[in-house]
Structures are given as structure tokens and as C-alpha cells.
Amino acid sequence: MTAATHEEIYKRGAAAPSGAMVGVGAVLAVLGMGLFAFLAGGDDPGRAWRIFHVDFVFFTGIAMGAVIFAAIQKVVRGKWAGPIIRLAEAAVAFLPVALVLFLLLFLGRDHLFPWIEHPTPVRGNWLTVTWVFWRDFLALLVLFSVAIAFVYHDLRPDVSKLRGEVNGWKLRLYEMVAGSYDDSEAHRELNDRRIYRLAPWLILLYAYLFSLIGFDLIMSLAPYWISNLFGAYYFMGSFLTGLTMLGLMTVYWRAKLQLHEIVGEKIFHDLGKLIFGFTMFWAYLVYSQFLVIWYGNLAEETSFLFYRLWGEWRPVGLLVGILVFLVPFCGLIWVKSKITPFTFTLFVTISLFGMWLERYLLVQPSLTEMGPAFGLVEFGVTAGFLGLFLLSYGLFARAFPMVSPRLSQKALHSIH
Amino acid sequence: MKKVPGGILAVFEHVDAAAESIKALKGVGYDDFTVYSPVPNHELEEAVGHPVSPVRLWTLLGGLTGLFFGFALTLWTSYDYPIVVGGKGIGSIPPYIIIAFEMTILFGALSTVAGLVFHAVMDSRPAAYDPRFTDDHIGVFVPCPVERRPNVEDILKEHGAKEVRVEL
Incomplete structure (x- = not known):
């Protein structure tokens, strides 16, 4: 636990071996x-577009949720996550890709949004192609810009510090990102102030704009069904997927970068507790919505649930509850299972897969008479999205330090 | 009240000295000592270790009892005096989950308090004390028979106790 070994770790973090991730990502x-x-x-372009839509909302949610985790740490002045915070911030690299994918989504609009073919006069002009796509595009643009600015400011001090450890194109990149930043007290203060100002804005924008995205891109697929909770339900679920992704990345990079000295049992314990907590929160949101719809028993509200919990979709509906709530709840309730990397990875993966299935369940039954179908189309397109995510994440890891010296040091100091 | 057993009381000025002594004491097999600190401190906590609290069993049993009681109460009253409400079945699980959940919390919380009180009274470990422990000193009290006292005294002094005294 000497300072020298920590310096070694920070050096390794600046030269993260991202070849495997980039390679697998590119191929997929x-x-x-x-x-x-x-x-x-x-x-059958409809089937391809439907799964494209499912994966778009799923992976965009992961990337944004992970960045929001970093922003929350800043707002609450949390120090414990210092050594792993960059692993969450790295997901920011997927956001520009997500914006391009959103533009692509525009091409498939006729296969997705039922209100294009059958306009919904009861919703006024709210659901029209121009208005929906412009506002969602601007929402994503603003949100992603703030997210990127936030991560940029959190990167600067580390990049400036590690300038001496790199050379070639990386040095030029580091020089460019660090800019005039020179680790003087004044610069540090200014940079910190910007971080602490951007973080709460990012969280607020996330809550507002991701609600909008949830309403526009998922709820509007069943344009006569309304749930005020849906926006919150979508962004809290996305936050959970961001956390689970961070959990998997922590396990992966801890082994890859030999981070055992700075990423100990405590971090797994805390991350496990967060995932456990938001698993319960997800179940709470589902249940609180289910209960009022069940009680009210109004035809326009119950139809949404009937499609998903009875008939052909019943097995998927039950599976979502089991995979997202029941299994991680029973699995992650123990301290031992949180701090053991094997069981932690197992339950976190189950939760993440369950959340994908949940997105699938939200989108598909609104759009097709067909029952659940898992074939080459579904797995292929999902693999493509996973590939894009890993590719952008891996490229970030190749370019920037994956361990923040200053945040890791802060975390280690706060323990003693 | 139980009687304070005889032993050695050490007064420390520094946290690390106290933590080292605690570790050394544990190293030679003492585990029934009492540590005082004016403020919560992670280093001391770590040195003392985290024994599993028996109170959590009370919480679990209380919670499960509450869960059972919540469902039993709602279902039994519904079937005992059946009235159709809002066109739902007589025994409808979805709203009863809320009652059962709240009973789980209520019973769990009450039995936790009961367990806390029970163990605080039954498992209390009276120990010698010094008013400085609420001010700026850390205390370690080791109950031990007369023949082991010199040994314990040596350990504590060796690791930087400011003052060591024998309590009869």
C-alpha cells in the first residue's frame, strides 16, 4: 500500500489495455x-426497426445513467467512488454515437410510431413527426453536451498530471484536453467550481429530458395509454442499468489494470448496496403503477398491462420481474455476495439482462400483434449495439486515463 | 447492575497507539476488552473488528412475523365478513401487500428495539472508566486475573499508553 505502487497504478490507468474491448466491439x-x-x-423491416428502437432506449439509458452516477458523486461530495468514477464517465463516449443512432431512427419512424399512420387528435399537435423529432433531438443534444462538458472538466486535472507518462498522439491529445490547466491552486479551484456547477444541472436536465424521451419514444408507442410516472420510471431504470454496467466494468478493469490495491471489497460492497437499493426502487415504481391501474380498472389503462402480463407475453412479463427484482434482491442482500466478484458479477449481469428484457417488453407489445420472438434479428441487432457501446467505451479507455490519481487519492485519504 | 471486574485500564493520547495496542491484545488472544473513544473513529473500529450483532436476528424474525401477521389480518377479516368492494375479489392480494409490507416494517422495527434493549441489558460488560474518555483521550480496559496483569500492562505500555493503572 505504498505511494510508489499507487503511482504505478495511475501509470497503468493512463495506458489501459483496451485492445480486446475495441476489437470485440468493432467486430460485433x-x-x-x-x-x-x-x-x-x-x-420485414418493421421487426428490425423495433429491436433497433429497444436497443436504442436501452443503451442510451446505460450510458447516460452511468454519467449521472458520476454527477451524483460530485453533488453529494462523495469520495468513496473516486477510484472507479472514470469507469462510469467513460460511458460518455457512447453519447455522440447515440445521437447518430437517433438520427437513424428518424428513417424508421413509419415502422415505429403508430401515431404517424393514425394521427391522435386527442393529443393535439403534441404527437407530430416534426415536433417530436425536433424536440427529442434538441433534448438529447443539450443533455449530451452538458454530459460531455462535465466529463471534460473532470478529466482535465488528471490529463494534465499524467502528461509526463505518455507520448506521441496521446501526448498531443492530453495537451489539447488539458489546455492551459496547470494544477495551480487558482486553476484547480476554477475547475472544481465548474464541475460542481455542471453536476446538478446535468442531473436536473437528465430527469426532465429523459422523462421526455421516455414519454415520446416509449409511451407514445401506445398513444392512448397515459402514465404520469412513466418518465421517472424510464430514467430511474436507466440509472439502474448505468450502475450495473459500472459494476461489470469495475470487475473487468480491476482485473485488467490490477487495481486490487485501490479497488477493494468496500467499493464492491457500496456499489452492491446501491444496485440493491435501486433494484428495490424499480420494483416499487412498477408496483405503485400496477396497483393504481389494477384498482381503477379503466379499460384504457388496463390494456397496457393486459398485453404484457397475460396471454403470449406473460412469460416475458414474469421473467422481467424475476430477473430485475427477485433474483438480484435475494442474491445481493448478503454482504458476502456483494464483495465476492463472482457472485457480484453474476447477479449484476442477471439484472442488466432483465432490464434489457424489460425495455423489450415495454416497446414490442405496443407495436406488433406478434408474440415474443427471439431470433437472429433480435440477438444480431442487440449484438451490434453492444458492439458500438464496447467500441466507444474501449476507444475512450485507449485515449484517456481510466484511473483518476486525484480522485483515488481523495478516496484513500477519506478512509484514514 | 453487574460488578466491574478487576483488570487494567489504559489511557491513550493517540489513535494509532490505541489501535496498535488493540491489535496486539487481540494478537495474544484477548477479546473481552472495552474501548472508549470521545468521537467515532474508523481506525479504532477497524482494530476492534466488526462482530456480527445478534440484534439482526430479532429484526429478521420480527419482520417475518409482521409479514405473516399483515397477510393473516387482511385475509382473515375479508373472509370473516365478506363484502365485495369495487368489484374485486374478496381476498385481493395486491392491496394487501401494502398492509403486509407496513406490518413487516412495524414489527421489524419494534423487535429491533426490543432486541437492542434485551442485549444491552443481558450482555452488558461493565468496565472501569475515566472521565477523560469523553474529552480528549482514548481508553482501553482489559479485564484479567492478577497473574496476567503484568503481561497486559507491558503490551499496553509498549504500544504507547500514556497511563496504565490497575483496577481492582
């Missing part, structure tokens, strides 16, 4: 997106 992205392009031009 090319294959998956190629398959999608082929299918979208084929006989």
Missing part, C-alpha cells in the same frame, strides 16, 4: 449493424 458492431442494414432493406 460491424456484424450487427451490417445485419441490421440488410434486414431494414429486406422483407
Whole structure:
């Protein structure tokens, strides 16, 4: 636990071995997106677009949720997550990709949004192509810009400190990001002030704009069904997926970068507690919405649940409850299972997969008479999205330090 | 009240000295000592270790009792005096989950308090004391028979106790 070994760790963090992640990501992205392009031009483009939509809301939610975790740490002045905070911030690299994917979504609008073919006069002009796509595009643009600015300011001091450890293109990149920052007291204060100002704005914008995205891109698929809770339900679920993704990345990079000295049992314990807590919160939101719909028993409200909890979709509906709530709840309630990397990874993966299935369950039954279908189309396109995510994450890891010296030091000081 | 057993009371000025002594004491097999600190401190906590509290069993049993009681109460009263409300079945689980959940919390909380009181009274470990422990000193009291006292005294002094005295 000497200072020298910590310096070694920070050096390794600035030269993260991201080859495997970039390679796997690139292969999956090319294959998956190629398959999608082929299918979208084929006989049944609707099926390809539907799964594209599911994956878009799922992966955008992961990336944004993870950045929000970092922002929350700043707002509450949390120090414990210092060594792993960059692993959450790295997901910011997927956001520009998400914006491009959103523009692509515009091409498939006729296959997705039922209100284009059958306009909904009861909703006034709220659901029209121009208005929906412009406002959502601007919402994502603003949100992603603030997220990127936030991560940029959190990167600057670390990049400036580690300038001496890198060379070539990386040095030029570091010089560019660090800019005039020179670790003087004044610069540090100014930079911190910007971080602490951006973080709460980012969280507020996330809550407002991701609610809008949830309403526009998921709830409007069943345009006569209304739930005021839906926006919150979507962004809290996304936050949970962001946390679970961070959990998996922590396990991965801890082994890859040999971070055992600075990422100990305590971090897994705390992360596990957060995931456990938000698992319960997810169940609470589902239940609180289910209960009022069950009680009110109004046809326009119950139809949404009937489609998902009875008939063909029943197994998927039950599976979502089991995978997102029941299994992680029973699994992560123990201290031992949180701090053991194997069980932690197992339950976190189950939760993440369950959340994907949940997004699938939210989107699909609104759009198709078809029951649940899991074939090459679904897995292929999802693999393509996973590939894009890993590729952008891996490229971030290749470019920037994955361990923040100053935040890790703060975390270690706060323990003693 | 139980009687304070005889032993050694050490007064420390520094946290690390106290933590080292605690570790050394544990190293030679003492585990029934009492540590005083004017403020909560992670280093001392770590040195003392985290024994699993028996109170959590009370919480679990109380919570499960409450869960059972909540469902039993709602279902039994519904079937005992059946009235159809809002077109729902007589015994409808969804709203009863709320009652059961709240009973779980209520019974869990009450039995936790009961467990806390029970163990505080039954498992209390009277120990010698010094008023400085609420001010700026850390105290370690080791109950031990007369023949082991010199040994314990040595350990405490060796690790930087400011003052060591024998309590009869």
C-alpha cells in the first residue's frame, strides 16, 4: 500500500489495455449493424426497426445513467467512488454515437410510431413527426453536451498530471484536453467550481429530458395509454442499468489494470448496496403503477398491462420481474455476495439482462400483434449495439486515463 | 447492575497507539476488552473488528412475523365478513401487500428495539472508566486475573499508553 505502487497504478490507468474491448466491439458492431442494414432493406423491416428502437432506449439509458452516477458523486461530495468514477464517465463516449443512432431512427419512424399512420387528435399537435423529432433531438443534444462538458472538466486535472507518462498522439491529445490547466491552486479551484456547477444541472436536465424521451419514444408507442410516472420510471431504470454496467466494468478493469490495491471489497460492497437499493426502487415504481391501474380498472389503462402480463407475453412479463427484482434482491442482500466478484458479477449481469428484457417488453407489445420472438434479428441487432457501446467505451479507455490519481487519492485519504 | 471486574485500564493520547495496542491484545488472544473513544473513529473500529450483532436476528424474525401477521389480518377479516368492494375479489392480494409490507416494517422495527434493549441489558460488560474518555483521550480496559496483569500492562505500555493503572 505504498505511494510508489499507487503511482504505478495511475501509470497503468493512463495506458489501459483496451485492445480486446475495441476489437470485440468493432467486430460485433460491424456484424450487427451490417445485419441490421440488410434486414431494414429486406422483407420485414418493421421487426428490425423495433429491436433497433429497444436497443436504442436501452443503451442510451446505460450510458447516460452511468454519467449521472458520476454527477451524483460530485453533488453529494462523495469520495468513496473516486477510484472507479472514470469507469462510469467513460460511458460518455457512447453519447455522440447515440445521437447518430437517433438520427437513424428518424428513417424508421413509419415502422415505429403508430401515431404517424393514425394521427391522435386527442393529443393535439403534441404527437407530430416534426415536433417530436425536433424536440427529442434538441433534448438529447443539450443533455449530451452538458454530459460531455462535465466529463471534460473532470478529466482535465488528471490529463494534465499524467502528461509526463505518455507520448506521441496521446501526448498531443492530453495537451489539447488539458489546455492551459496547470494544477495551480487558482486553476484547480476554477475547475472544481465548474464541475460542481455542471453536476446538478446535468442531473436536473437528465430527469426532465429523459422523462421526455421516455414519454415520446416509449409511451407514445401506445398513444392512448397515459402514465404520469412513466418518465421517472424510464430514467430511474436507466440509472439502474448505468450502475450495473459500472459494476461489470469495475470487475473487468480491476482485473485488467490490477487495481486490487485501490479497488477493494468496500467499493464492491457500496456499489452492491446501491444496485440493491435501486433494484428495490424499480420494483416499487412498477408496483405503485400496477396497483393504481389494477384498482381503477379503466379499460384504457388496463390494456397496457393486459398485453404484457397475460396471454403470449406473460412469460416475458414474469421473467422481467424475476430477473430485475427477485433474483438480484435475494442474491445481493448478503454482504458476502456483494464483495465476492463472482457472485457480484453474476447477479449484476442477471439484472442488466432483465432490464434489457424489460425495455423489450415495454416497446414490442405496443407495436406488433406478434408474440415474443427471439431470433437472429433480435440477438444480431442487440449484438451490434453492444458492439458500438464496447467500441466507444474501449476507444475512450485507449485515449484517456481510466484511473483518476486525484480522485483515488481523495478516496484513500477519506478512509484514514 | 453487574460488578466491574478487576483488570487494567489504559489511557491513550493517540489513535494509532490505541489501535496498535488493540491489535496486539487481540494478537495474544484477548477479546473481552472495552474501548472508549470521545468521537467515532474508523481506525479504532477497524482494530476492534466488526462482530456480527445478534440484534439482526430479532429484526429478521420480527419482520417475518409482521409479514405473516399483515397477510393473516387482511385475509382473515375479508373472509370473516365478506363484502365485495369495487368489484374485486374478496381476498385481493395486491392491496394487501401494502398492509403486509407496513406490518413487516412495524414489527421489524419494534423487535429491533426490543432486541437492542434485551442485549444491552443481558450482555452488558461493565468496565472501569475515566472521565477523560469523553474529552480528549482514548481508553482501553482489559479485564484479567492478577497473574496476567503484568503481561497486559507491558503490551499496553509498549504500544504507547500514556497511563496504565490497575483496577481492582
